[in-house]
Amino acid sequence: MNWGSAAEFFAMGGYADYVWGAYGITVLVIVAELLSLARRKRTCLRRISRRVTLQESER
Amino acid sequence: MEAVLDATPDRRTGLLAVFSSVVQRDLLLAMRRRADVLTSFFFFIIVVSLFPLGVGPEPNTLREIAPGVVWVAALLASMLALHRLLAADYADGTLEQLVLSPKPLSLLMLGKMLAHWLVTGIPLILIAPLLGLQFDLPGPALAVMALGLLLGTPVLSMLGAIGAALTLGVRGASGLIALLVLPLYIPVLIFGAGAVSAAVSGLSVEGHLSMLAAFLLFSAVIAPWAAAAAVRIAVE
Amino acid sequence: MALNIWRFASPQVIYPIAGRMIPGFMLAAAVLALAGLYIGFFVAPTDFQQGESYRIIFIHVPAAWMSMLIYVVMAFWCAIGMIMRTRLSFMMALALAPTGALMTFIALWTGALWGKPAWGTWWVWDARLTSELILLFLYIGFLSLHAAIDDVRRADRAAGLLALVGVINVPIIYFSVQWWNTLHQGASVSLTRAPSMASTMLAGMLIMVLSAWMYSIAASLMRLRIIILEREADADWVQEQIVPIAQGAKP
Numbered sequence: 451m452n453w454g455s456a457a458e459f460f461a462m463g464g465y466a467d468y469v470w471g472a473y474g475i476t477v478l479v480i481v482a483e484l485l486s487l488a489r490r491k492r493t494c495l496r497r498i499s500r501r502v503t504l505q506e507s508e509r
Numbered sequence: 510m511e512a513v514l515d516a517t518p519d520r521r522t523g524l525l526a527v528f529s530s531v532v533q534r535d536l537l538l539a540m541r542r543r544a545d546v547l548t549s550f551f552f553f554i555i556v557v558s559l560f561p562l563g564v565g566p567e568p569n570t571l572r573e574i575a576p577g578v579v580w581v582a583a584l585l586a587s588m589l590a591l592h593r594l595l596a597a598d599y600a601d602g603t604l605e606q607l608v609l610s611p612k613p614l615s616l617l618m619l620g621k622m623l624a625h626w627l628v629t630g631i632p633l634i635l636i637a638p639l640l641g642l643q644f645d646l647p648g649p650a651l652a653v654m655a656l657g658l659l660l661g662t663p664v665l666s667m668l669g670a671i672g673a674a675l676t677l678g679v680r681g682a683s684g685l686i687a688l689l690v691l692p693l694y695i696p697v698l699i700f701g702a703g704a705v706s707a708a709v710s711g712l713s714v715e716g717h718l719s720m721l722a723a724f725l726l727f728s729a730v731i732a733p734w735a736a737a738a739a740v741r742i743a744v745e
Numbered sequence: 746m747a748l749n750i751w752r753f754a755s756p757q758v759i760y761p762i763a764g765r766m767i768p769g770f771m772l773a774a775a776v777l778a779l780a781g782l783y784i785g786f787f788v789a790p791t792d793f794q795q796g797e798s799y800r801i802i803f804i805h806v807p808a809a810w811m812s813m814l815i816y817v818v819m820a821f822w823c824a825i826g827m828i829m830r831t832r833l834s835f836m837m838a839l840a841l842a843p844t845g846a847l848m849t850f851i852a853l854w855t856g857a858l859w860g861k862p863a864w865g866t867w868w869v870w871d872a873r874l875t876s877e878l879i880l881l882f883l884y885i886g887f888l889s890l891h892a893a894i895d896d897v898r899r900a901d902r903a904a905g906l907l908a909l910v911g912v913i914n915v916p917i918i919y920f921s922v923q924w925w926n927t928l929h930q931g932a933s934v935s936l937t938r939a940p941s942m943a944s945t946m947l948a949g950m951l952i953m954v955l956s957a958w959m960y961s962i963a964a965s966l967m968r969l970r971i972i973i974l975e976r977e978a979d980a981d982w983v984q985e986q987i988v989p990i991a992q993g994a995k996p
Contacts, residue, residue, distance in 0.1 A: 465797045468798050472804060475854050476855065490971050498974065498978045675890060689890060693910070699921045700921065703925065735909075739906055742899055
C-alpha cells in the first residue's frame with residue numbers, strides 16, 4: 451500500500467494538480483462523449499417516430 | 510481540349526500527346542488569368558518579408574529562421590493556388606469530359622499537377638534565393654534552398670491536387686483544403702528546411718535532398734492515382 | 746453449409762447485434778479500468794525519478810496507443826468500403842473517427858500535464874507529442890471533409906480516400922518527425938521508459954490499454970447504431986421494429 455491516509459492519496463506527493471488534472475479531464479471527456487451519444491440517439495429516434503406518426507395520420 | 514477528347518485516329522492521340530495537351534491547356538488558361546498567378550507569387554514574397562519585421566533585423570536570428578520561414582511560405586503559397594487547379598474545370602464540366610475520356614485519368618491529373626507546379630512552383634524557386642539574401646544566407650545555402658525547392662514543390666503540387674479534388678464543389682473548400690493538405694506537407698517541410706539549415710551550419714545536405722527526391726518519386730506514383738480516384742468520386 | 750458472411754454487411758442485421766454487444770464491452774471497460782487503476786494507484790510503487798507524477802502513464806499511454814490504432818482501423822474499413830462497396834464499412838469508419846479524435850486529445854492533454862513536472866514545461870516538441878498533434882489534425886480533416894459534403898455516398902468515399910492517403914502518410918510523418926527531433930536534440934526524456942519500469946507499473950498500464958480497447962469498441966458501436974438509424978430512417982425495418990420500441994419506452 452502506497453498511501454498512509456486519504457489526504458496523502460489526494461495530495462499525490464505534491465503532483466495533485468497534474469495527476470488529478472489528467473484524470474479529471476479524461477473522465478470529463480468520456481462522460482461528454484457518452485452524453486452526446488445519448489442525446490444524438492434520442493433526437494434521431496424522436497425525428498423518426500414523428501415521421502412515422504405523420505405518415506400514419508396521412509393514411 | 511479537343512485534342513484530348515477527340516479520339517479520331519488521324520490526330521496524335523498517344524499518351525504523351527494527351528499529357529502535353531493537358532499541360533499546354535492549363536498553362537494557356539493560367540496565362541489568361543495572370544493576376545491569379547501573380548497573387549500567389551507576391552503572397553510568397555510578402556509573407557517572407559513580414560518575418561524580419563516581426564522578429565527583428567538581427568542577422569543571426571534571421572539566418573536561423575530563414576529556412577523555416579521560406580519553406581512555410583512556400584507551402585502556403587502553393588496551397589493558395591490549389592483551388593484553381595480543378596475548380597474551374599469542375600464548374601464548366603470539362604472535368605466530367607476528362608473522366609469520360611478513354612485516356613487514363615491519372616495521367617491527365619499528372620498533367621494538371623505539372624501545370625500547377627510550372628505556374629506556382631517555378632517562380633518560387635527563382636525568387637527564393639533573392640529572399641534568402643535578405644535573410645543573410647550564405648551562397649551555398651541559397652543553392653541548397655533552390656535545389657530543395659526544386660525537389661519539394663512538385664510534391665506540394667501533387668499532394669495538393671488530391672486535396673483540391675476531394676473538396677470539389679464543397680462549401681468552404683478553400684479553408685478545408687488547408688486542413689486536409691497541410692498535415693501531409695509536413696515531411697516536405699521538415700526535410701526541405703532541414704537541408705537549408707544543414708547547409709547554413711556547413712553539414713552534409715545529401716541525406717535531406719535524397720529524402721526529398723524519394724518523396725518526389727513516391728508521390729509521383731501515388732498522387733496522380735489518388736487524385737484521379739478523388740475526381741471520380743466528385744464527378745459521379 | 747455456406748454461412749453467408751455478406752449478411753453481416755447489412756445495417757439491419759448489425760443494428761441489433763451491436764446493441765447486444767455494447768453492454769458487455771462497457772462492463773468490461775469499467776471492470777478493467779477499476780482493476781487497472783487499483784494496480785496503478787495502490788500496487789505500483791512510486792517512481793524514484795518522477796515521484797507520483799508518473800501515474801499519468803496509466804491514461805496517457807493507452808490513449809496514445811488507441812488514437813493511432815483507431816486511425817489504422819478506420820483506414821482499414823475505408824479500404825474495405827472502397828473495394829467491396831459496402832455501406833456499412835464507411836459507417837464503421839465514421840463511427841470510429843470521433844472516438845479516435847477524443848483519444849488523441851486525451852493523449853495530448855495528459856502528455857502536457859505529464860510534461861510539466863517531467864520536463865518543466867507544458868509542451869515540448871518531442872516526437873511523440875508532435876506526431877500526436879498531427880494525428881489530431883488528420884482526424885479533424887477526416888471529420889470536416891465528411892461533414893462538408895452533403896451527399897452521404899460521396900462524403901463516405903471522399904473521406905475514405907483521405908483516410909487512405911493519411912494512413913500511407915502516417916509512417917512517413919512519424920519518421921520525419923522522429924528524425925527532426927533527434928536532429929534538434931530536443932527532449933531526451935522519453936515518456937515511456939519501458940525497460941526500467943516496474944512490472945506492476947507495466948501490468949497496470951496494459952490493463953488500462955485493454956480497458957481503452959473495450960471502451961473504444963463500445964463507444965464506436967453506440968455511434969454506429971445511431972449512424973445506421975440516421976441513414977436508414979426511411980427503411981421499413983427501422984419504422985416497423987425500432988420506432989415501436991422507442992415509443993413504448995416513453996409513452
